[in-house]
Amino acid sequence: MRNCRQAEIICTKIQYKEATFLEKLQIRLHLLLCRTCRAFVKKNSRLTALCDKANLKTLGLEEKERLKKKLSGKQQ
């Protein structure tokens, strides 16, 4: 999905819980590639919350820091 308009439509669908799993996946991919839509999502706090949920599998900042410390500790 490379169309921003389509992404916007799916984002709206997600808001109303009408989006399919596939559509959510497509949105995630599109957001990874498209700065414009990321900015759009950032402006919309509801969507940001939804996208946070969609990104549950990615590591949080705290987790990353912890991993970094763990790794650097091993190297020393």
Ligand SMILES: [Zn+2]
């Ligand atoms: Zn876009």
